[in-house]
Amino acid sequence: MQHFDKTFKATPNAPLNIHWINEYCKNYPKEKILVEVNSTIGLNSKDLEALNNNVWIRIAGAYDEDRQNRYKREKFGNETCEEYYYESVIYSKLETIRILQAIEEMEKGLSANWTNLQKIVYIYDYLKRHITYDPKYEQKPSKEVRSLRGLITKQTVCAGYSLILKELLERQRIKCHYVRGHGHAWNIIEEGGKLYPVDLTWENSKFRSGESKTYDYLGKEIEEFNKHHIPDDREPMNHYQHKLSVFNSTIIRQMDSILNRERDYQTTTYHATRKDKSEFQIAQVGTKTIEGVKYYRYYYQEILPNGKKGDPKIFYSESNISNYIDKRKFGHPVNPEYEHAITGVLFSKENIEDSEKRNTGYIGRVTKEEDLKQIYKDYHDIPKPLDKIKRFHYPTRVFHRKDGTVFIAQRTMENPSIIGEDSVYQYDLFEITTEKGKEVLKKNVIFTEKPFLGDFRSGIADDYLSRSRIDRKIKEAGGYMGYYDQQGFRNYNPRLNQYFDRSKKIEEKPRIQIPTFEECKDLVTKYEIDAKTNKVVKKGTHTNIDNKDLEKRAYFANLWLSAAGVKVAYQEDPWGYQYAFNEPAEELYRQILNKFQEDIEEKGTIDTEEMFHQAGKSSYKYAQEIILRLCKTPSQVYAINDLFHEAIAPDKIQTKDPEALYDWAYIGSKREERNY
Numbered sequence: 001m002q003h004f005d006k007t008f009k010a011t012p013n014a015p016l017n018i019h020w021i022n023e024y025c026k027n028y029p030k031e032k033i034l035v036e037v038n039s040t041i042g043l044n045s046k047d048l049e050a051l052n053n054n055v056w057i058r059i060a061g062a063y064d065e066d067r068q069n070r071y072k073r074e075k076f077g078n079e080t081c082e083e084y085y086y087e088s089v090i091y092s093k094l095e096t097i098r099i100l101q102a103i104e105e106m107e108k109g110l111s112a113n114w115t116n117l118q119k120i121v122y123i124y125d126y127l128k129r130h131i132t133y134d135p136k137y138e139q140k141p142s143k144e145v146r147s148l149r150g151l152i153t154k155q156t157v158c159a160g161y162s163l164i165l166k167e168l169l170e171r172q173r174i175k176c177h178y179v180r181g182h183g184h185a186w187n188i189i190e191e192g193g194k195l196y197p198v199d200l201t202w203e204n205s206k207f208r209s210g211e212s213k214t215y216d217y218l219g220k221e222i223e224e225f226n227k228h229h230i231p232d233d234r235e236p237m238n239h240y241q242h243k244l245s246v247f248n249s250t251i252i253r254q255m256d257s258i259l260n261r262e263r264d265y266q267t268t269t270y271h272a273t274r275k276d277k278s279e280f281q282i283a284q285v286g287t288k289t290i291e292g293v294k295y296y297r298y299y300y301q302e303i304l305p306n307g308k309k310g311d312p313k314i315f316y317s318e319s320n321i322s323n324y325i326d327k328r329k330f331g332h333p334v335n336p337e338y339e340h341a342i343t344g345v346l347f348s349k350e351n352i353e354d355s356e357k358r359n360t361g362y363i364g365r366v367t368k369e370e371d372l373k374q375i376y377k378d379y380h381d382i383p384k385p386l387d388k389i390k391r392f393h394y395p396t397r398v399f400h401r402k403d404g405t406v407f408i409a410q411r412t413m414e415n416p417s418i419i420g421e422d423s424v425y426q427y428d429l430f431e432i433t434t435e436k437g438k439e440v441l442k443k444n445v446i447f448t449e450k451p452f453l454g455d456f457r458s459g460i461a462d463d464y465l466s467r468s469r470i471d472r473k474i475k476e477a478g479g480y481m482g483y484y485d486q487q488g489f490r491n492y493n494p495r496l497n498q499y500f501d502r503s504k505k506i507e508e509k510p511r512i513q514i515p516t517f518e519e520c521k522d523l524v525t526k527y528e529i530d531a532k533t534n535k536v537v538k539k540g541t542h543t544n545i546d547n548k549d550l551e552k553r554a555y556f557a558n559l560w561l562s563a564a565g566v567k568v569a570y571q572e573d574p575w576g577y578q579y580a581f582n583e584p585a586e587e588l589y590r591q592i593l594n595k596f597q598e599d600i601e602e603k604g605t606i607d608t609e610e611m612f613h614q615a616g617k618s619s620y621k622y623a624q625e626i627i628l629r630l631c632k633t634p635s636q637v638y639a640i641n642d643l644f645h646e647a648i649a650p651d652k653i654q655t656k657d658p659e660a661l662y663d664w665a666y667i668g669s670k671r672e673e674r675n676y
Contacts, residue, residue, distance in 0.1 A: 001083055002090065004056070005031035015042055018051050025052035034058060034090065041171055045100040051093055058090045059099075059148060061163050062178030070234040077142065088143035089163075095152065102151035103168060106130075109262075111503035116174050116191055117247070118506055121255045123168050124218055127200055128207050131156055131164070132267050135329045154267075158185040158201040165200050179240075181231040188237055194245040197225045210296060210322040212268075212286050215256065219247040250648050251508050253601055257649075258502055261445040261479040265299070268322055269441055274343045279303040282347065283441045284322045285430065289598060290391065292614035296320055299408075299430050299441060300347065311398045312408040312430060315355065319346060319366040341366045341375045351379035358384065361392035397453045399461040407431035407465070409453060413603070417653035419499055424480075425451050433467065444470050447500055449493065450483040459488050478502035512549045514593060514647045515557055517586050523557035524574055534635070552643050559640065560589065563630035566622045584620035591618070592627075596644045604654035606641045608661055609670055628667070634660045 006024070010016045016035060025033060036058045037043070063085040071081035079087070091099065106126050110119060134155035137145045150156030150164055162178050162185040169176040175190035186199040199217040206214040217225075222244045231238040269283040279302075286297040295316045302310035321342060328334050345351065346366050355363045364382035368374040376382050396410040409429050416423040429444045452460055463469070464484040473481055478500035482492040515523060527545065530537050536545055536554045545551040564585045565576015572578060579585065595614060596606045608631040615623035631637050641658040661667055 001087060002056075003032065004034040007034045007036060009036045011038070018047060021055060022050070022052050025054055029054075032056070036060065038064070039170055040100060040103065040167060043096075043100060045097045045104060048093065048097050048100065053093055055093055056090055057093070057096045058086075059096070059167075061089060061148070061167055063089050063163075066236065070236075084142065088147050091148070095149065098152045099148050103171065106168065107171075110172070113503050113505045115505055115507065116172070117251070117508065118255050119172050120169065120174060120189060120191070120247075121215070121218070121252055122259055123172070124165070124198065124200060124203070124215075125256065125259060127161070127165060127168070128203050129263070129267060130154060131161070131204070132208065133157065133201065133204055135331070161185075161200040161204065162187050165198070177237045179229075179231050179235055179237050181229065181235065181238075184229070186229055188240055188244075195240055195243050196247055197222070197229065197244055199225075199229065208267075208322065208326040210284060210287065210320040212284070213253075213256065215249065215252050219249040219252055222246060248508060250511070250597075251506065254649055254652075255506055257601070258478065258506070261502060262474045263443045265441045265443070266438075270321065270325060271303075272343045272347070274348070275340070278349070280343075280347060281309070282321065284320075285441075285443060288316070288602075291610050292595075292617055293318060294320075296322075300352070301432075302349075309406075309432070311406065312432075313352070313356075313398075314361055314394070314396055314408060314410050314430070315352070315363045316361050316392050317346060317363050317365055318369075335373070335375065337375050337377075338366060341377070345376050345379050345382070348379050351382065354379060355384070358389050359393060360384070360389040361394060361396070362388045395451075395453050399465065401461045401466070402458070403462075405431065405467060407461075409465075411451070411453065413655055415655045417604070417655055419653055420495060422449065422493060422496055424449055424496065427452075429465070429470065431467065444474055444479060446470065446473070446479045446481050447496070448481045448483050449496075452484065455484070457484075457488070460484060463488075464490060474502070511650070512552060512643065512647050514643060515553045517581070517589050519553070520557040520560055520589075521581050523554045524561045524577070524580075527554035527558065528574070529555065529558045529562075552639070552646075555639055556643050559630060559636055564588070564622075564626045566625060566629075579622075584622075585626070588615065588618060588620055588623050588626060591615070592630075596640070597648050600644050600648040600652060603656075604645065604649070604652040605656055606637075606644055606658050608637060608659050609667070612661060612667060613671075628661050628664065631659075631661045632663075636660070 006028070008021065016037060021033065021035065025031070031054070033052070033055045035055060038060050040059055068082045068085045071085065074081040076084040106123065109126065110122060114122070131150050131154050134140070134145050134157060137157050143149070144153065145155070145157045146159035146163070148164055148167060150160040156164065165187050166176040166178050169189065177188040177190065179186055179188055184201070186197065186201070189196045189198055197220065199220070203214060203217040206216055225244070226241045231240070265283045265285055268285070269281065271279065271281050273279050281301045281303060283299040284296055285299050288295045288297065295318055298315045298317065298321070300313045300315055304310055319342070324334060324338055324342070346363060351363055355361070362384060364384055366375055368376065394410050394412050396408065398406060398408050400406055407429055409427050411425060411427050413426055416425050424447045427446050427448070429446060431442055432439050433442050434440070452464070464481065473479060477497050479502070480496050480500040482490050485491055526539060527536050528539050529535070530542065536551050536558065537543060538545065545554065561574060561576055561580045564580035567579050568575045569578045591614070592611065595611050599606045608627070612624055612627045612631070615627045631640070637658045637660045645652065645654070
C-alpha cells in the first residue's frame with residue numbers, strides 16, 4: 001500500500017480546509033499528505049488548484065470502510081479486496097482536478113428547476129454517450145478502469161460506470177447505491193421512498209450497437225432485471241430484489257425529447273480511408289423505424305486532398321456501421337469483406353453521387369436483404385426501390401458563414417406542428433465545432449414559425465443561425481429561434497418561448513394506461529360495445545361506465561376482440577375470444593403497442609398505414625386482416641389515437657390526423673399513390 005505521512009479525514013461537519021492543509025505542508029514540506037473525503041460533494045476544481053501538490057485525495061464513494069470490511073479476506077489480483085478498495089480511489093491533485101472539471105462540464109447542462117427524475121435521465125444519458133466501455137481494460141491497471149478515472153479517460157468498465165453514476169447523482173442529493181455481484185456492478189437509485197434498478201454498462205452496450213434512443217436499463221422490467229443481476233451475499237443491498245419499482249418509460253422518453261435538442265457525437269464519429277486513399281468522415285446520428293425497418297442516419301463529409309472537409313451531407317441506410325465497428329473493437333468475429341463494402345461500396349463516391357442524382361438521402365445497404373451474409377460488391381447492385389427513394393426526400397441545405405464555418409440543416413417533418421394558434425417548423429442542424437482543441441460534431445434541434453431553407457440572405461447563416469446564437473437559444477428557449485422577417489429583424493412569440501423552455505419542470509402526472517394483453521382478456525369479459533350507441537357498457541346490465549379512463553381502455557379491448565377474433569368457435573362467449581387471445585395474436589398486440597408508441601413519440605399521431613405494411617412481414621397469417629379491422633373506420637382510429645396520445649405523450653403536437661384504412665382496395669390505392 002502507498003505510504004502517507006499524515007492523513008486528514010474531511011467530513012460534512014469538518015469539510016476540506018485548503019488553507020489549513022497548505023499551512024501544514026509548509027511546515028512539513030517532505031511529508032506526503034492524504035486527505036480522505038466521502039465524496040466530491042462540496043469540492044470544485046478551482047479551489048483545488050490552490051492545494052499543495054504534495055497532497056493526495058481519497059474519494060471513498062462506494063469503496064468506503066464498510067465495503068472494505070465486508071470483502072476483507074477476498075483476493076483481488078495480487079492484493080486483497082480491502083487494499084484494492086482503499087487504494088484504487090486515491091487520486092493525485094491533478095487527477096482530482098480533472099475529475100471535477102469533467103463533472104462540472106456535465107453539470108452545466110442541468111437545470112435547477114428540474115425534478116430529480118429529469119436530472120437522473122440527463123446524467124444517465126450524458127454518461128451513456130460520453131464514456132465508452134474500454135475494450136482493452138484487461139491490459140490496464142484495475143484502478144484506471146474501476147474508479148472515477150473514467151471521467152478523465154472517457155473509458156471504463158461496469159465498476160467504473162457504477163461509481164461514476166453514484167458520484168454524479170449524489171452530488172445532486174439523489175441517493176444511489178453501488179451493487180456488485182457475479183463479476184458485474186450496477187446501481188440502485190433511491191427516489192421518493194422507492195428503489196429503482198439501473199445498469200449504465202448494459203445501456204452503453206446498446207448505445208454502442210447503434211441504438212441511439214435507448215433507456216432500456218433505466219426502466220427495465222423488474223423480473224427481467226433480477227434474472228441477470230444477482231447481488232453478492234455481502235452486499236449491503238443484497239435483499240432488495242422484491243422491493244424494486246420501475247421508472248415510467250413514457251415520461252423518460254418525454255424527457256429525452258427535450259434533452260435531445262442538443263447532442264454531440266464524439267463516440268459515434270468515424271474516419272475512413274478507401275482503397276484509392278481518398279478519405280471521408282461519417283457519424284451515426286440516429287435511427288428511424290419505418291414499416292418495421294430500422295434506418296440509420298449518417299452525417300457524411302468527404303475529406304479533400306488538401307485536408308479540408310467538403311460540404312456535409314445526410315444519408316440513410318439499413319446498415320448499422322456502429323454495430324460493426326463495436327464488434328470489431330471488442331474482437332468479435334466480423335466479415336472481413338464488410339469494411340470494404342462500407343468504404344468502397346456503400347459510401348463510395350459513385351454511390352453517393354447516384355443517390356444525389358436521384359434526389360434522395362437513401363444510399364441503400366451493405367448486405368442483401370434476403371441473405372445478410374451476402375455483401376454487395378458494387379454500388380450498381382444496391383437496390384434503391386422507388387418507395388425508399390421517395391421516403392428520404394427530406395428538404396436539406398448546406399449553409400456557409402462568412403467566418404468559414406459550415407452547417408447543414410434538415411427538415412424531417414413534412415407538415416408544421418400546430419401549437420395553439422401557432423405553426424412551427426422543426427429542423428435538425430449539424431455542425432462540426434471545436435471544443436477544447438478537439439473537433440466535435442454537434443446536433444441542435446431548432447423551431448421556427450417560418451421555413452428558412454429557401455432564404456438565401458446572408459443574415460440567415462451569419463446572424464439568425466450564428467453558432468453563438470444557436471447555443472444561446474438552446475439554453476434560453478429550448479431551441480425556439482423566432483423568425484427572421486423581411487427587414488432582417490428577429491421576431492419572437494412569448495407563447496412559444498415558454499412552450500419550448502428546456503429548463504421547465506416536468507411533473508409525472510397520473511395518466512391513462514394502455515391495457516396489457518392480459519388486461520384486455522379481463523376487460524372484454526366484463527364490458528362490451530353497445531351496437532346502437534357505440535358506447536361501452538357493462539355486460540349483463542347494459543349500464544354505462546362512470547370512469548372515463550376505464551371506458552377508453554374497455555373500448556380499445558373490445559375493438560381488439562372484434563378485430564383479432566377472425567374466427568368464432570362453437571358457442572364461444574365472447575365471440576372471437578379464442579383467436580383474439582391466442583399466442584400469435586399476443587405477439588401482434590405487442591408489435592402494435594410498440595409501433596403506435598413510437599409513432600406518438602415521433603409524430604404525435606399513430607401511423608395506421610405503416611402498421612398495416614409492417615404487419616405484412618408477420619408470420620401470423622391474419623396479421624394484416626386484424627390491423628385492417630382494428631383501424632377500419634375514422635371513429636375507431638380516432639379512439640385508438642386518443643388513447644395512445646393521452647397515455648404516451650399528451651403534450652406532443654399532432655402533425656396530422658390519424659387515417660382510417662377502410663378496406664383492402666383503399667389500402668392498395670394508397671400504396672400505388674405513394675409509389676407513384
